[in-house]
Amino acid sequence: MQKSDNFRPPSPVWTLETIKHRIQAGIHLRTPRDRAMIVDIGNHILVKYGSDITPHEGMVTQYVAAQATGIPIPKIYAIVYDEVSRWTYIVQEKLPGVRLITLLPTLDANTRSILATELNVMLRKLSVFNDLGPMGLYGKQGQYHGTCIGRFLELRPDARITTLRDFVDWCPNLVRTYYPGMNTPSTDAFDFSRPPFFCHGDLVPENILVLNGHISGIIDWASAGWYPYFWNDWIGRWRNKVPQFQDGRWARMVDIMTEPFPAEVEAFEEIFALADQYL
Incomplete structure (x- = not known):
């Protein structure tokens, strides 16, 4: 029998055995x-797996895809947990x-501006x-495990960050716990009346795909959740410490991408x- 033009093969059943065989x-x-x-x-399919991969990454990717249009996000086909190895497998x-x-070193200023605007x-x-806020990773309200600050926050794994003041006081308070009398930075620069907002959490050049001069994908959503209002600006500029970004190309993109909060x-x-330094 001849297949019609609209024929599509049936989707595979993504069992753990099938995934391991495909790997x-x-x-x-x-x-x-x-x-x-x-x-x-x-067939344009990846499997992410290992001890550092969690179901959270697949679930937050699905959440964002369902909430937003116009953001190129990987489709998640399966999230499978191996009880033996305690590894998560995400088929996407x-x-x-x-x-x-x-691509960044090769892009001209106009192309960088277009990408940053997108x-x-x-x-x-x-x-x-705003439906699941107010603070923390998606699915882990009040916690930020696995982020760039996770190793500091996990020193008190049972506690929760519920306000901006909690967020910015967390590390100084821990430092004073281990080093009584230590002078810690002022928090006067922060506007504690501002609510958190949802963001990718780690939007850096490694997690942005480009095709034909336009954004073709935002990947690696493991750190996504509700963060302080200045987070996009901080995480973008934090990347400037890496030597390969010190030519200013990425910094100028961040100027366009995010609302600036220099203080x-x-x-x-x-x-x-x-x-x-101390934790």
């Missing part, structure tokens, strides 16, 4: 020694494009999500540096 025949994009591995299993769409971190629109769409960024950088 064996796939192409590893990260070394098997990593705790977070990515395998291209063909492989979006087209090249990571911005690879990212600005996407960030604004994310910022209006808050400087103040939180002092807080982060203190924690990095």
